[in-house]
Structure formats: C-alpha cells, structure tokens
Amino acid sequence: MKTFYLIVVCFLSFSHMFGRIKNGYESGLTNSQASLLRLNAILAEDKSLSTTKRMVVKSRIETLITYIACYQLTNELIRRFEQMSPGVFAELDNITDRRGRPTDVYVKLVPPEKSRLPIPAATFVAPSMTDEDANHSEHGEYSVAVDVWINDNALFLLSHELGHVKYIIPHLAMYAKFYEMHYRHSNVSDGAVGHRAGDQSGQCASMYEKKFMQERRIYFENGGEKPVSWIMLYARSKRSIRGNTKPDAIAFAKSYPEN
Numbered sequence: 004m005k006t007f008y009l010i011v012v013c014f015l016s017f018s019h020m021f022g023r024i025k026n027g028y029e030s031g032l033t034n035s036q037a038s039l040l041r042l043n044a045i046l047a048e049d050k051s052l053s054t055t056k057r058m059v060v061k062s063r064i065e066t067l068i069t070y071i072a073c074y075q076l077t078n079e080l081i082r083r084f085e086q087m088s089p090g091v092f093a094e095l096d097n098i099t100d101r102r103g104r105p106t107d108v109y110v111k112l113v114p115p116e117k118s119r120l121p122i123p124a125a126t127f128v129a130p131s132m133t134d135e136d137a138n139h140s141e142h143g144e145y146s147v148a149v150d151v152w153i154n155d156n157a158l159f160l161l162s163h164e165l166g167h168v169k170y171i172i173p174h175l176a177m178y179a180k181f182y183e184m185h186y187r188h189s190n191v192s193d194g195a196v197g198h199r200a201g202d203q204s205g206q207c208a209s210m211y212e213k214k215f216m217q218e219r220r221i222y223f224e225n226g227g228e229k230p231v232s233w234i235m236l237y238a239r240s241k242r243s244i245r246g247n248t249k250p251d252a253i254a255f256a257k258s259y260p261e262n
Contacts, residue, residue, distance in 0.1 A: 013052060024081060025097045027111035029076035035074075037242075039067040069114065072240040076153065077112045077232065084158055087227065088218040091211060095165045099138040100145070101173050108168055109144040110161065112233065115152045123152040124160040126167045128175065135176035147172065157233045159215065166211025170204045178204060 042064050046057065085092040099105050113250070127148040131137040140148040149164045151157050171178050181202070 024085075024092065024108045024110060025142075026077045026081060027109035027142065028070060028077055031070065032074050032144070035067050035070045039064060039071065041068070068241055068244045069117075071244055072237060073112055073114070073153075075240050076237050077110055079231070079236065080112055080151075080157055080161065080233070081110060083228075083231065084161055087222045088162065088215045090218055091162060091165060091214050095168060098169065098172050099136060100175060104137070104145060105137050106172050107142065108147055108149060108165070109142045110149045110151070110152050111142065112237075113150050114237075115154070118152060119150060120243075123154060123156075124164050125150050126164045126171070128171055129167075130175050130179050131230065135179070136174060138172060153233050153236060155230075155234060157231050158219075158230075159212065162215030163212050164207045166208035167204050169211060170207035173204075200218060234250050 028158065033250045042060050046051070046060050052060070095108055097105070115123070127140055127150070129139045131139055138145055138147055140146045142148060146202075147168055149161070149168065150166065153162075174189070185202070
C-alpha cells in the first residue's frame with residue numbers, strides 16, 4: 004500500500020534561500036550522539052544505579068540507537084535514490100512553490116512501529132493561514148515532511164511520495180481546497196487519501212513511480228549497485244552503534260542484497 008496524507012494546519016511562514024532533499028533526523032543527531040555517549044558512560048561507571056534506574060537508562064539508550072540508525076539509513080536512502088534516479092532527484096531537490104520559493108523536502112525512514120500513521124509512506128504538508136501558497140512542517144517554514152517505513156520497497160515508496168510533493172507544493176492552495184472537499188470529513192481510509200478519481204496529486208505520484216522505475220532500469224543496465232535490503236541494513240546499523248563502531252553504510256549495504 005502506498006499513500007499520501009495531507010495535514011492542513013495554520014502557520015506563519017517566511018522565505019529562505021534554497022530548497023533541498025534533506026535528512027529529517029539531521030537536527031537531532033548531535034544531541035542524540037552526545038546523549039548516547041553520556042548514558043553509556045553512566046551505565047558502565049555508576050555501580051550504584053538501582054535495577055529500575057538501570058532499566059530506564061537502557062531503554063533510553065535503545066531509543067537513541069534507533070534514532071541514530073534511522074539517520075544513517077535515511078542518508079543511505081537519499082544517496083541511493085540520487086544514484087538510481089538522478090532525474091527525479093534533481094526535480095525534487097529544486098522544487099519551488101507557486102510563487103517560486105524553494106521548499107525543503109525532509110525525508111525519514113521510520114520503523115513501522117514508530118510510524119505516525121498505519122501506512123507505509125506519507126507526506127505531510129501544512130499551508131499557512133497568512134500565505135496559502137506557503138508550506139510548513141515540523142521542520143519549519145517552507146518545508147514538507149515525507150515518512151517512509153523501513154522496508155525493502157523503500158526507494159519505490161519514496162518515488163511515489165515525491166510525486167505527491169511535486170504536484171502539491173506548486174498547487175498547495177488549490178489542493179488544500181480539494182482535500183477539504185473530498186477527504187477531510189469523508190470516511191475514506193488513510194490508504195485511499197490522495198488517490199480518489201480526479202486527484203491530480205495521486206496521478207502525479209503514479210507518474211513519478213514510472214519515472215523512477217525507468218531510471219532504475221537504466222541504472223542497473225549500466226552496472227549500478229545491487230538493491231539493498233533496508234531491513235537487514237537497519238539491523239546491522241543498530242548492532243554497529245551498540246558495538247561503538249562507526250558503520251560504513253556503503254560497505255554493509257553491499258553485504259545484504261535483496262532477493
């Protein structure tokens with residue numbers, strides 16, 4: 004199942020200099036790494052910790068390991084997507100709204116159990132009350148968030164969501180009205196949002212799936228790297244972080260080709 008999900012809320016937006024496809028975990032990485040080092044040191048050195056407090060620390064450590072592993076995995080997803088589908092990547096890496104203002108596309112690979120929605124991929128867009136053509140997400144003004152589950156179809160799912168982004172960002176005001184009319188108060192399931200008959204966002208998502216698959220075929224015909232099992236890569240990344248080593252994303256990606 005592939006889907007789009009639009010959240011319409013109101014934010015004040017301001018312009019910025021450029022738009023890019025970015026890692027949605029980037030802003031929290033430094034603090035997560037520092038916290039992990041500190042908590043590992045507490046666990047190793049503080050012998051007076053009670054069993055309960057030790058369990059709390061271990062739980063927090065696992066949360067931080069997951070965050071850092073997801074950051075690494077998302078970096079690899081973006082790298083692979085750019086390699087495999089440079090045309091689609093370039094279009095979305097330079098996307099602008101109706102007024103020509105660049106918009107950042109923040110991508111996250113997320114564990115299914117931590118997903119905001121019970122669907123494998125979603126795009127979150129929030130138009131401003133004061134500027135109906137502006138976009139806002141949890142990453143700030145002029146940004147859009149894309150979440151994709153960690154699964155072995157992640158690259159394809161990303162191409163689908165980027166197709167939604169490609170249509171919605173320059174047509175935000177119009178699409179927000181379409182969304183309100185056809186989805187906001189309907190009984191349509193999350194999996195069907197963005198894909199009713201006449202929904203040009205869904206049509207664009209399907210078109211970008213095809214563009215991705217065409218570029219993917221050319222990539223492999225020219226000797227491109229074999230596909231990676233994102234599930235296996237995620238597990239290996241977490242093991243590497245637990246072992247206090249710096250994972251080589253490219254090296255261990257090659258170790259786990261998809262069937």
